[in-house]
Amino acid sequence: MHKKRDDESFRDLIFGILFAILSVIIIVDQSLQIIVKPRLYDGSLNDRGRYAMIFDAYDVIENDDSDSIIFLGSSKMREAINGNLIEQINGDGVNIYNLGYAGERPYYRMIEIEQIIQAKPEIVVLELGPNSFSKTITPLTEQSLWKMRQLVSLSGKPAPQSMYYSQLTEHDKTLLPSSNIEIADNLSAHFRQSIELTSAYHLDYEEKRWDCNIDVQCAPYFKHDDFEQYLEYPTQFPNWLAQYRESNRTEIYYDKYLDLFYNHTIIDGEYNMHTVEGIYNINHQAYDFIIDSLVSAGIEVVIIALPYNPRAQNNSPVDHWEYVNNSIINYEGNEDITLVDWYWEDWGEESFVDISHLSSVGEDEVARRISPILMEIINGE
Amino acid sequence: MVNEMDFVTPEYYTIFLPVVVILVLFIGRMNRDVQVLVMLAMSYIFFWLASGWHVLLLLTSTLVDWTAGKKIHESDEHKIRKRWLVGSLTINLGLLAVFKYLDFIIETWNLASLKFSGAPEIDSFGLLLPVGISFYTFQTMSYTIDIYREKHGPYERFLDFACYAAFFPQLVAGPIVRSQHFLKQIKKPVSSNPQRFRLGLTLIIYGLAKKLIIADNVALHVNAIFADGVPLDNIGLVWWGALCFGIQIYCDFSAYTDIALGSGHLIGIELPENFKTPYAATSPQDFWRRWHISLSTWLRDYLYIPLGGSRGGTRVLIIALMGTMLLGGLWHGASWNFVLWGAMHGVLLLAHRFLIRIDKVKKIFEYAPKITLIGSWIITQYFVFMTWLVFRVEDTTMLLRSLKSFVGYDAHWNSTELYNSLPEIKLLTIALVIIFIITHGISGKMGGLKHWLSKQNSLVWGICCGILISSAFLLRPAETIDFIYFRF
Numbered sequence: 001m002h003k004k005r006d007d008e009s010f011r012d013l014i015f016g017i018l019f020a021i022l023s024v025i026i027i028v029d030q031s032l033q034i035i036v037k038p039r040l041y042d043g044s045l046n047d048r049g050r051y052a053m054i055f056d057a058y059d060v061i062e063n064d065d066s067d068s069i070i071f072l073g074s075s076k077m078r079e080a081i082n083g084n085l086i087e088q089i090n091g092d093g094v095n096i097y098n099l100g101y102a103g104e105r106p107y108y109r110m111i112e113i114e115q116i117i118q119a120k121p122e123i124v125v126l127e128l129g130p131n132s133f134s135k136t137i138t139p140l141t142e143q144s145l146w147k148m149r150q151l152v153s154l155s156g157k158p159a160p161q162s163m164y165y166s167q168l169t170e171h172d173k174t175l176l177p178s179s180n181i182e183i184a185d186n187l188s189a190h191f192r193q194s195i196e197l198t199s200a201y202h203l204d205y206e207e208k209r210w211d212c213n214i215d216v217q218c219a220p221y222f223k224h225d226d227f228e229q230y231l232e233y234p235t236q237f238p239n240w241l242a243q244y245r246e247s248n249r250t251e252i253y254y255d256k257y258l259d260l261f262y263n264h265t266i267i268d269g270e271y272n273m274h275t276v277e278g279i280y281n282i283n284h285q286a287y288d289f290i291i292d293s294l295v296s297a298g299i300e301v302v303i304i305a306l307p308y309n310p311r312a313q314n315n316s317p318v319d320h321w322e323y324v325n326n327s328i329i330n331y332e333g334n335e336d337i338t339l340v341d342w343y344w345e346d347w348g349e350e351s352f353v354d355i356s357h358l359s360s361v362g363e364d365e366v367a368r369r370i371s372p373i374l375m376e377i378i379n380g381e
Numbered sequence: 382m383v384n385e386m387d388f389v390t391p392e393y394y395t396i397f398l399p400v401v402v403i404l405v406l407f408i409g410r411m412n413r414d415v416q417v418l419v420m421l422a423m424s425y426i427f428f429w430l431a432s433g434w435h436v437l438l439l440l441t442s443t444l445v446d447w448t449a450g451k452k453i454h455e456s457d458e459h460k461i462r463k464r465w466l467v468g469s470l471t472i473n474l475g476l477l478a479v480f481k482y483l484d485f486i487i488e489t490w491n492l493a494s495l496k497f498s499g500a501p502e503i504d505s506f507g508l509l510l511p512v513g514i515s516f517y518t519f520q521t522m523s524y525t526i527d528i529y530r531e532k533h534g535p536y537e538r539f540l541d542f543a544c545y546a547a548f549f550p551q552l553v554a555g556p557i558v559r560s561q562h563f564l565k566q567i568k569k570p571v572s573s574n575p576q577r578f579r580l581g582l583t584l585i586i587y588g589l590a591k592k593l594i595i596a597d598n599v600a601l602h603v604n605a606i607f608a609d610g611v612p613l614d615n616i617g618l619v620w621w622g623a624l625c626f627g628i629q630i631y632c633d634f635s636a637y638t639d640i641a642l643g644s645g646h647l648i649g650i651e652l653p654e655n656f657k658t659p660y661a662a663t664s665p666q667d668f669w670r671r672w673h674i675s676l677s678t679w680l681r682d683y684l685y686i687p688l689g690g691s692r693g694g695t696r697v698l699i700i701a702l703m704g705t706m707l708l709g710g711l712w713h714g715a716s717w718n719f720v721l722w723g724a725m726h727g728v729l730l731l732a733h734r735f736l737i738r739i740d741k742v743k744k745i746f747e748y749a750p751k752i753t754l755i756g757s758w759i760i761t762q763y764f765v766f767m768t769w770l771v772f773r774v775e776d777t778t779m780l781l782r783s784l785k786s787f788v789g790y791d792a793h794w795n796s797t798e799l800y801n802s803l804p805e806i807k808l809l810t811i812a813l814v815i816i817f818i819i820t821h822g823i824s825g826k827m828g829g830l831k832h833w834l835s836k837q838n839s840l841v842w843g844i845c846c847g848i849l850i851s852s853a854f855l856l857r858p859a860e861t862i863d864f865i866y867f868r869f
Contacts, residue, residue: 009575016579016839016846023847024854031855184854191855192598192806199808 039194043217050101056222061119073127075102079357083232085367106287110164305343309352386430427549435511446521450535485715513553524560550641554866556655556675571649581646583835588639590849593857596632599625617799619786658825663757665729703727
């Protein structure tokens with residue numbers, strides 16, 4: 001009798017433990033999806049929410065039956081590509097995805113490599129610009145590490161199990177999530193702040209930091225109706241240069257920002273992202289790793305060197321972009337890829353909203369010039 | 382090696398506890414000697430990981446009381462028995478005095494000589510407080526005293542006694558276990574069963590949730606409020622600080638006890654309860670029947686009653702009660718704050734004793750029992766939370782300022798200032814405080830939510846435990862705060 005009762009209790013205990021484990025998995029996963037992720041998207045937890053949507057974007061692309069073209073790069077790429085315009089020129093059957101985000105580095109971007117390949121795009125267009133080869137601090141700064149940890153966590157795959165793992169420095173390998181528990185732990189670290197902010201927003205107790213229709217820091221949540229449209233043409237910078245021009249203060253603008261752009265190597269303790277290093281650094285290695293991986297997966301790769309505001313190029317210190325020039329020459333010899341080099345072209349000041357980012361005029365120009373190149377590749381010509 | 386093990390280190394749950402359970406319940410099954418040996422060895426490993434070389438102090442205390450207990454029992458001569466008792470108490474209290482109070486005494490001496498005589502300063506030793514010394518010293522002392530009082534004989538086997546003194550769940554922060562309570566459980570092989578195992582798991586999960594969700598979150602508000610530069614003349618801020626600290630210390634300490642009790646249940650050892658919803662207390666006496674029960678009963682049995690208790694008239698009562706509470710306060714730590722805290726509780730207990738003797742008061746209780754009970758609860762808790770200020774705020778100026786604000790003297794109310802002075806996680810902490818108050822009330826009515834939970838069917842139990850574990854995982858602050866009672 002006792003034995004029977006003990007057996008039943010033992011069975012109950014095992015079932016109870018299983019229910020507990022199941023509950024933990026469901027609650028933690030859903031809490032991170034419902035509470036933390038939206039706050040990463042809208043930038044409440046950091047000052048750049050856009051990278052948080054990357055992996056959900058790849059899910060959308062994977063389910064897209066049309067020919068998909070993905071643009072990857074920094075804010076320069078985000079500001080240059082108007083997917084709607086390119087789609088209009090190329091006609092139905094081609095979908096453009098602009099996944100450029102501010103502060104991008106190939107060393108971070110390589111975390112996405114498996115998902116990019118899995119999304120099966122026809123073409124991946126990579127930006128070739130100062131960010132691609134700019135100095136990456138080793139060991140990573142706290143801000144960079146934070147972003148990489150988030151990216152690995154959002155990818156849902158522990159770093160050691162991923163393709164890019166071999167490209168990481170030994171130091172960075174120890175800092176990125178290496179198990180599913182660490183991934184959940186990493187995202188759960190933001191739960192308190194996320195639930196606080198979510199409650200505050202709902203109670204109108206605190207004003208939202210970002211508005212996804214106005215501010216580039218914010219991305220609409222992937223369940224939002226605007227998400228797919230946003231992937232084609234994300235929120236853009238305002239045209240600052242035009243604003244200065246209207247008030248006849250153009251020179252004041254250049255005096256201030258050209259100096260900042262070229263001469264300040266360290267800002268707020270961080271290296272200026274436009275300080276090129278001139279050696280084959282981990283960013284450059286990651287850039288080549290991305291190209292090789294895509295080419296091996298049978299995906300067409302286009303490299304695009306976007307132009308700068310002519311005032312910036314004319315005032316650049318001697319040999320400042322020498323390493324970029326050398327890289328362009330180097331990639332010209334690579335038969336596996338298509339190189340589009342507009343780096344030193346003069347598109348006129350109207351094509352820019354500031355020193356480096358294209359305006360709507362610039363976007364039109366990009367769409368007009370890139371479309372035939374892309375169609376040519378898609379049509380296999 | 383120090384501080385590598387406590388009840389919030391993952392290794393305790395992933396390695397240490399499973400190993401103990403397997404060794405005790407499976408490997409040592411049916412052989413109590415092997416079980417005792419395993420529990421003893423694992424307890425010393427636990428203490429070594431938690432406290433390093435201080436493990437030698439535990440060993441000393443164990444050897445002293447084992448020898449003293451034996452000698453007292455063997456001797457018929459009152460003189461010899463007394464000599465052994467005094468010797469044991471001297472060594473135990475001596476170790477406690479040196480490691481816990483010596484620097485405090487030196488600092489007090491220096492302060493006094495600076496003020497009155499101008500004598501040269503004595504350097505303090507800067508000794509690290511051995512983890513759990515107050516707990517295991519009181520535990521082993523009670524063993525020797527009980528033998529002296531002929532309440533029971535000594536343990537027959539040294540290993541049993543050493544295991545009692547060092548038993549890892551209660552070693553660091555209690556509960557303070559009486560020797561016979563432990564001995565009767567290890568006389569035969571210890572065993573668990575599924576119901577008991579489930580109770581153990583429930584207590585551990587419940588304890589962890591209390592610690593990580595509530596105690597550690599409200600602690601951030603407490604630390605922010607009682608810091609330099611905070612406007613403590615704001616009534617709201619001080620009230621909120623006192624409320625949060627009261628909740629923090631209860632959730633922190635009772636969480637430790639829950640985990641200790643739970644760990645014990647997993648290997649078939651039952652430890653005594655230490656708390657019974659103390660914030661439901663309706664009088665100071667009631668509070669001490671619900672708060673740190675194992676300490677308050679120890680103080681009652683080994684201090685208050687020997688000092689005369691309530692049977693020797695008013696003067697004796699005052700001396701016994703105040704003496705007990707002052708020493709009880711000092712037990713918490715080498716600081717005048719704790720002495721004052723004990724004194725305040727002593728005064729509250731005395732005031733309550735004298736108040737309930739007044740006929741008019743008795744009549745009011747008889748006339749409107751429910752309303753007076755609510756009134757008593759409010760008054761009791763008002764003073765209990767006031768005393769928490771003394772416990773928490775070490776700086777004298779800040780403490781005086783806080784106490785003034787708490788009673789509304791020379792203070793103001795400013796909600797904007799209150800809001801701005803709190804750390805960034807505000808709404809969540811307020812919600813947690815409200816949840817605590819509600820569950821504390823419900824728990825009081827139900828005789829303990831954790832016991833209710835452990836008796837539910839597997840589905841309800843599993844889901845509730847899942848919610849608690851998930852909440853602890855998601856809501857814990859980035860840095861776990863040490864258990865407060867580790868310091869005592």
